Amino acid sequence: MAQGVWAIAEQRDGELRKVTYEIVSEGRRIADALGQELTAVLLGSNIKDKAEELAHYGADKVIVADDPKLDPYTTDAYTEAIAQLVQANDPAVLLMGASVQGKDLSARLSARLGVAMAQDCTGFQVEDGNFVAIRPIYAGKAYAKVAFENSWPNMATARPNVMAVAEPDSSRSAEIIDANVDLPDEKLKTKVVEIIRDESGKIELTEADKIVSGGRGMKGPENYKILEELADLIGAAVGASRAAVDAGWRPQSDQVGQTGKVVSPNLYIACGISGAIQHLAGMGTSKIIVAINKDPDAPIFQKADYGVVGDLFEVVPAFTEEVKKYL
Ligand SMILES: Cc1cc2nc3c(=O)[nH]c(=O)nc-3n(C[C@H](O)[C@H](O)[C@H](O)COP(=O)(O)OP(=O)(O)OC[C@H]3O[C@@H](n4cnc5c(N)ncnc54)[C@H](O)[C@@H]3O)c2cc1C
Numbered sequence: 001m002a003q004g005v006w007a008i009a010e011q012r013d014g015e016l017r018k019v020t021y022e023i024v025s026e027g028r029r030i031a032d033a034l035g036q037e038l039t040a041v042l043l044g045s046n047i048k049d050k051a052e053e054l055a056h057y058g059a060d061k062v063i064v065a066d067d068p069k070l071d072p073y074t075t076d077a078y079t080e081a082i083a084q085l086v087q088a089n090d091p092a093v094l095l096m097g098a099s100v101q102g103k104d105l106s107a108r109l110s111a112r113l114g115v116a117m118a119q120d121c122t123g124f125q126v127e128d129g130n131f132v133a134i135r136p137i138y139a140g141k142a143y144a145k146v147a148f149e150n151s152w153p154n155m156a157t158a159r160p161n162v163m164a165v166a167e168p169d170s171s172r173s174a175e176i177i178d179a180n181v182d183l184p185d186e187k188l189k190t191k192v193v194e195i196i197r198d199e200s201g202k203i204e205l206t207e208a209d210k211i212v213s214g215g216r217g218m219k220g221p222e223n224y225k226i227l228e229e230l231a232d233l234i235g236a237a238v239g240a241s242r243a244a245v246d247a248g249w250r251p252q253s254d255q256v257g258q259t260g261k262v263v264s265p266n267l268y269i270a271c272g273i274s275g276a277i278q279h280l281a282g283m284g285t286s287k288i289i290v291a292i293n294k295d296p297d298a299p300i301f302q303k304a305d306y307g308v309v310g311d312l313f314e315v316v317p318a319f320t321e322e323v324k325k326y327l
Contacts, residue, residue: 002152004089005031008082008096008105009042009054012073016050018165018207019097021057023158025166026124027095028058033126036092039063040174043081045071048176055174057166063089065179069188072195073101076188079108081181086113091153093131095124098157098262099206106157118146118156120262122285123163131156139258139281160206161264162285203237205254210236210267213256213283214244217272217293217312221249226313227271230320233327239263239283241273257282271312275300292316 007027010017024040031038040059042051044066051062065081082105086094096102098120110117122143123134133146133156148154205211212231214224224238231238240250242257256263258278268286273279275291275298283289284303291304292312301307308315 002090002092004037004039004091005034005093006086006091006095006153007038007040007054007059008094008102009040009050010097010099010101011042011044011047011050014044014047014050016053017097017099019099019102019158019160020054021165022160022163023095023097024054024057024059026158026163027093028166030093030095030124030126030131031058031060034092034129034131037061039089039091041065041082041085041179043067043070043078045069047071048178051174051176053168055172056168056170058172059174061175061177063177063179065181067181067183069183072192073105074188074190074192075104075108076190077183078105079112080183080187081179082109083112084181085179086153094153094155096157098159102157106155110155113153113155115153115155116148116151120159121146121156122159124156124158136281136285139277140284141277159262159264159285161209161266203235205237205239205256205261205263208237208263208265210234210269211239211256211263211265211283211286212236212269212271213239213241213273214250214271215241215273215279216243216247218244218249219272223313224250226316226320230269230316230323233320233323234267236265236267236269241276241279255282270300270304271316273300274298275303 007023009020037060039061040054118133121133121135131154239256240254245255258281264285266287269290289304290306291300292308296309
């Protein structure tokens with residue numbers, strides 16, 4: 001019978017991503033509720049030294065697949081490695097982050113294993129001894145509770161920045177297991193030939209703790225400098241609505257929403273954004289939403305925790321000046 005909760009760790013350049021801590025912390029909670037062990041799975045090359053850290057966040061065991069073919073990430077190699085490990089160990093629950101990498105990997109892995117998968121979940125729980133995932137549907141208008149029937153492992157991904165990270169306990173240790181994975185070249189159909197990094201130093205939207213976002217109300221690309229100034233001050237990333245992206249004011253990579261990025265920062269400041277359902281789908285799970293809009297009937301105010309009805313070209317600079325007093 002399938003046993004144990006697995007959390008697939010995500011690392012880049014040997015550094016664990018924030019979503020890894022979220023998934024391991026949440027995995028610990030679920031493992032406790034099921035009365036089972038939590039195993040973290042770490043893949044990459046020369047990454048064994050990171051295993052201990054996963055123990056601090058709650059892993060009982062850490063399976064380390066250390067192979068040069070697992071660095072950098074490729075869908076083929078990771079899918080092959082994890083599928084082999086799952087088939088050999090038969091876990092009951094398999095969790096990973098719904099990051100760009102996690103969405104890519106989880107889709108392929110669930111197909112390879114022939115199991116159901118709940119993507120981009122905002123909560124996990126155990127009901128009557130069964131794992132249940134909660135995920136937004138209808139562009140965030142409703143939440144579905146997803147249970148699994150005869151599908152092992154129960155597979156789900158967690159929306160980044162939603163689940164709480166446990167306080168690390170450096171006295172915790174885990175059994176570290178070197179995994180034997182066989183990655184023959186004929187199974188690896190893709191090869192990374194070059195990585196072109198974004199050298200702008202911009203904070204990645206999906207990982208940002210704070211986001212200042214601008215929509216059509218910004219009136220033109222040149223006006224984003226007022227958002228950038230505020231964002232720089234508070235350590236935020238700058239996002240945009242699709243209207244702003246379609247107008248060519250901001251790159252597509254800045255778009256938040258149903259056809260853009262799904263973000264869940266602690267603070268989301270929406271400036272000149274009406275709050276269309278497709279935009280809300282991308283930021284509705286933000287912890288605190290501030291809306292600045294001159295139209296008191298703009299739908300964004302129904303979602304906002306704090307709203308300022310006013311001209312953003314007056315409100316944003318005034319807010320920035322106020323913030324400066326506290327820095
Ligand atoms: C299939 C599909 C997918 C989509 N995906 C996305 C998506 O991923 N992301 C997304 O954002 N949209 C998406 N859209 C588009 C979405 O429906 C809206 O058209 C879009 O979000 C509107 O962007 P906006 O709020 O910037 O513009 P508008 O709706 O035009 O709103 C502009 C707002 O700015 C305010 N404003 C104007 N001037 C000022 C000022 N000086 N001060 C303060 N406020 C001011 C106005 O009152 C208004 O509320 C999608 C649509 C479809 C059909």
